[in-house]
Amino acid sequence: MILSGHEIQKRLGTDILIDPFEPAKLNPNSYNLTLHDELMVYEEVVLDMAKANRVRRISIPAAGMILSPNQLYLGRTVEHTVTHNLVPQIEGRSSVGRLGLFVHVTAGFGDVGFSGYWTLEMFAVQPVRIYPHIPICQIFYHEVAGPLSEYASKYQHNHDIQPSLLFEELDPEHKNDPQLPLDFGLERSGFR
Secondary structure, three states, X not given: OEOOHHHHHHOEOOOEEEEOOXXXXXXXXXXXXXXXXXXXXXXXXXXXXXXXXXXEEEEOOOOOEEEOEOOOEEEEEEEEEEEOOEEEXXXXXXXXXXXXXXXXXXXXXXXXXXXXXXXXXXXXXXXXXXXXXXEEEEEEEEEOOOOOOOOOOOOOOOOOOOOOOHHHHHOOOOOOOOOOOOOOOOOEEOOO
């Protein structure tokens, strides 16, 4: 069962936290989340699942930025969400999808207990201009049956865009990655 907009609002502060929350973004059965003003792109020609791939940050100017086809852009929501006792899920807005912009390539499904910003895997079918702080996707909530255990993995409590951390699963000791002495967050700044 999917929660209605009224039920989402009723559960704010208990099972659902959305910060910031604006009542105007509440829909009949979802809530619109907005795009932060920064993107991240991979710098590697070939992405390696077993390694931490280099990334570069790009600021989205107020005048907008054109996304190119055949390029994956990682973004994040402005809103920080926390969900208890429900399964959160995000989907692109239909108005955004009709412009050929996929907001999440495969990872729109969250886990009970997720706390953080939503990383968006954005891919454009053709060139499309985007803007910071636009309503980019919507979050909705499923009720869940059975005993619950809350999410407590590598993306929990994130504070930023999260590139793939699959290498942590494939190489728990991180012995195959010469970049790891560099702290996460020291990516090269992008262009404007």
